[in-house]
Amino acid sequence: MRRNRVTEYATAAVLVAPFVAIFGWMFIYPTIQMVFLSFTNAPLIGNGVWVGFENYIRMFQDRIFWNAVWNTSYFVLLTVVPGTAIALAIALMVTRLKGRTQSLILAAFFLPYVLPITVVYLIWDWLTNFQFGLIQYVIEPIMGKRINIWRTIPWFMPSAAILTIWWTNGFSILLFLAGLRNIPRDLYEAAALDNASRWQMFRSITWPLLWPVTVLCLTIQLILQLKIFDQVYLFAQGGRTQATMVLVQYIYEQAFQKNSGGYAATISVALFVIVVIFSVLQYQVLRVRGEK
Amino acid sequence: MKSILKAALISTALLSFGGLAMAKETVVWWDFLGGGDGVRMKKLIEDFNAEHADTVEIQATTLDWGVPFYTKVQTSAAVGEGPDVMTYHASRIPLAVSQGTLKEITADDWTAMGLGADSFASTTWGAVSVDDKQYAVPFDTHPIVLYYNKDKLDAAGLIGADGLPAGLDGIDNFKAAMKKLQEGGTKYGMATTTADGGFSFRTIYSYLCQQDGDIGTDGNWLPGDNAEKLTKAVQVIADWVKDGYAPGYTDYPSAVALFTSGESAFMINGVWEVPTMVDLEKQGKLFNWGAIELPVMFNHACTYADSHSFAIPNNVGKDATPEKHAAVLEVIKWMEAHSLFWATAGHIPANKAVNESAEYKAMQPQATYAKLLSNMVFDPKSKNAGVASPLFDAAGNAFAAAMNNEVDAASAVQEMKSTLEALQ
Numbered sequence: 001m002r003r004n005r006v007t008e009y010a011t012a013a014v015l016v017a018p019f020v021a022i023f024g025w026m027f028i029y030p031t032i033q034m035v036f037l038s039f040t041n042a043p044l045i046g047n048g049v050w051v052g053f054e055n056y057i058r059m060f061q062d063r064i065f066w067n068a069v070w071n072t073s074y075f076v077l078l079t080v081v082p083g084t085a086i087a088l089a090i091a092l093m094v095t096r097l098k099g100r101t102q103s104l105i106l107a108a109f110f111l112p113y114v115l116p117i118t119v120v121y122l123i124w125d126w127l128t129n130f131q132f133g134l135i136q137y138v139i140e141p142i143m144g145k146r147i148n149i150w151r152t153i154p155w156f157m158p159s160a161a162i163l164t165i166w167w168t169n170g171f172s173i174l175l176f177l178a179g180l181r182n183i184p185r186d187l188y189e190a191a192a193l194d195n196a197s198r199w200q201m202f203r204s205i206t207w208p209l210l211w212p213v214t215v216l217c218l219t220i221q222l223i224l225q226l227k228i229f230d231q232v233y234l235f236a237q238g239g240r241t242q243a244t245m246v247l248v249q250y251i252y253e254q255a256f257q258k259n260s261g262g263y264a265a266t267i268s269v270a271l272f273v274i275v276v277i278f279s280v281l282q283y284q285v286l287r288v289r290g291e292k
Numbered sequence: 293m294k295s296i297l298k299a300a301l302i303s304t305a306l307l308s309f310g311g312l313a314m315a316k317e318t319v320v321w322w323d324f325l326g327g328g329d330g331v332r333m334k335k336l337i338e339d340f341n342a343e344h345a346d347t348v349e350i351q352a353t354t355l356d357w358g359v360p361f362y363t364k365v366q367t368s369a370a371v372g373e374g375p376d377v378m379t380y381h382a383s384r385i386p387l388a389v390s391q392g393t394l395k396e397i398t399a400d401d402w403t404a405m406g407l408g409a410d411s412f413a414s415t416t417w418g419a420v421s422v423d424d425k426q427y428a429v430p431f432d433t434h435p436i437v438l439y440y441n442k443d444k445l446d447a448a449g450l451i452g453a454d455g456l457p458a459g460l461d462g463i464d465n466f467k468a469a470m471k472k473l474q475e476g477g478t479k480y481g482m483a484t485t486t487a488d489g490g491f492s493f494r495t496i497y498s499y500l501c502q503q504d505g506d507i508g509t510d511g512n513w514l515p516g517d518n519a520e521k522l523t524k525a526v527q528v529i530a531d532w533v534k535d536g537y538a539p540g541y542t543d544y545p546s547a548v549a550l551f552t553s554g555e556s557a558f559m560i561n562g563v564w565e566v567p568t569m570v571d572l573e574k575q576g577k578l579f580n581w582g583a584i585e586l587p588v589m590f591n592h593a594c595t596y597a598d599s600h601s602f603a604i605p606n607n608v609g610k611d612a613t614p615e616k617h618a619a620v621l622e623v624i625k626w627m628e629a630h631s632l633f634w635a636t637a638g639h640i641p642a643n644k645a646v647n648e649s650a651e652y653k654a655m656q657p658q659a660t661y662a663k664l665l666s667n668m669v670f671d672p673k674s675k676n677a678g679v680a681s682p683l684f685d686a687a688g689n690a691f692a693a694a695m696n697n698e699v700d701a702a703s704a705v706q707e708m709k710s711t712l713e714a715l716q
């Protein structure tokens with residue numbers, strides 16, 4: 001028996017080795033390097049001099065950094081829970097449809113997800129254009145004047161959130177649909193026999209059984225939205241980038257535009273810590289609630 | 293079996309052909325020229341390749357303009373994977389030199405190309421020099437200019453005896469002219485990119501220079517009374533928006549659309565929009581138009597300009613062979629000699645021999661605005677300045693709000709100053 005166990009371990013090690021090697025080489029090693037880099041004044045390319053905690057001190061006093069932290073959090077707040085709720089609502093409606101109609105409607109909701117961000121940007125930039133945009137014809141009667149959405153600070157993040165939900169919702173809808181299909185039909189039949197109302201069925205059957213999928217959706221969304229970059233970068237170009245700065249954009253700006261690799265690494269470490277804390281926290285909180 | 297043999301034979305044959313062609317130098321070329329000027333550059337490259345069918349071949353790639361281009365050049369040169377020659381904005385040379393990305397153009401190189409300081413306008417030559425060493429060969433100068441709708445100006449009586457716009461100098465005169473045009477039924481006097489403070493920096497910087505102002509440089513941004521001068525410069529555009537002469541929050545494509553559709557009588561934009569006008573005119577879709585040097589709003593004429601130049605990257609660990617280097621110089625020399633065609637893209641050829649030629653002087657509206665060559669100002673010599681630089685970004689942040697009267701010009705200038713002072 002003993003020999004068997006050894007063979008088993010050996011087999012396991014061989015099977016896991018490629019992943020561990022690639023993961024270590026492509027992820028762990030660069031991460032360690034990044035932390036080292038954050039203690040130097042390195043440019044984008046080449047080595048820097050060890051400067052201790054100088055970058056961290058600078059970061060904590062950096063107005064734009066805190067602005068980016070706030071904007072990123074605000075964006076997460078605007079997208080993660082609302083986006084997931086909307087996806088759930090749409091999935092609940094789509095699941096009631098049958099056959100070809102369902103595929104068609106589903107395709108319509110999934111289509112934006114297929115588009116690259118550059119296309120999404122062009123579509124929305126055109127729709128919201130201050131002079132010629134179609135959406136201005138809706139805004140003008142309501143607000144009394146046209147509004148340049150991407151240059152008016154209070155409008156920027158909510159608008160970016162709306163288009164992000166429009167863009168990425170298809171994936172969450174698919175997850176929810178799969179979850180809904182996994183709920184056994186007989187549960188609903190039994191509930192119907194007991195004269196349960198539709199709301200009671202949702203509260204007591206659909207919602208609890210869908211909870212694991214909801215947790216997954218929320219976690220994926222949270223990590224994704226904390227890393228927001230493309231939308232904000234594209235729409236803010238030439239405008240008030242500091243006021244709408246998000247964390248990844250600030251890393252990009254420091255590293256690639258201002259040639260400060262060390263400081264960019266410092267902000268990356270901060271973002272890394274934020275992502276880890278938030279996702280672990282959220283996953284734990286949501287799991288505890290679900291197990292109750 | 294037979295087919296394998298056949299494939300082997302063919303590939304051997306191909307290989308030996310490749311061997312024969314080795315005598316021909318290939319020059320790997322990167323540029324960032326999309327749009328109308330990109331089409332013209334492709335034609336120049338084709339012509340070059342056709343003329344040098346047996347000796348040199350340019351293998352060209354067009355990359356995305358701006359930060360992505362400069363970052364790619366920097367990273368690839370650092371590992372010896374950069375191109376043999378590339379286009380480069382003169383305004384970005386100080387940063388590239390501080391990063392060690394560019395090779396110096398030596399006195400021998402200049403001799404080999406038959407060019408030198410005398411071949412270019414002194415401002416342009418200065419723009420490619422750092423500490424009296426040259427790091428690029430200027431190919432063109434591309435300033436901003438004032439485009440005008442000649443039909444509308446004619447109707448408003450704003451065309452002088454020489455057939456060019458008259459009476460536009462001075463802040464008040466310019467406003468009066470726009471007022472006249474708007475009373476004549478034109479929706480706006482001026483279309484300019486009021487949504488993009490970075491782009492508008494070119495205009496604002498010109499107006500700063502017109503007051504003999506100076507943006508300063510690292511460690512000493514906006515020295516003395518320059519903050520006040522910059523405020524006045526920003527105020528010019530803010531007032532146009534406030535008084536309804538120019539639409540607010542207008543992005544680049546909208547500004548062009550407003551002008552080409554006749555809704556606006558003037559447009560301030562780069563000379564690179566000349567091909568757009570020429571093409572529309574050819575299709576019979578445009579009015580009579582022209583382009584002139586920016587009118588003087590303050591003390592004297594002065595216009596922002598930058599230069600597309602040719603630079604040789606410092607490919608670390610992969611020095612070019614003398615043959616390759618000679619081929620690169622031949623490419624640059626040929627392009628400089630043929631830059632008259634490049635002028636159809638709106639840019640002013642940097643090579644004096646070309647822009648003083650009779651052919652160029654017959655080219656309109658290029659020859660009209662080319663006189664601004666003696667009144668140019670380039671970006672300050674700083675690694676934080678130039679197109680798509682932190683300076684442009686700081687301007688974008690500060691001026692987008694100020695031009696649309698969301699904040700007053702003076703506080704926008706203060707904001708820009710503090711952003712610049714925080715740069716390292």
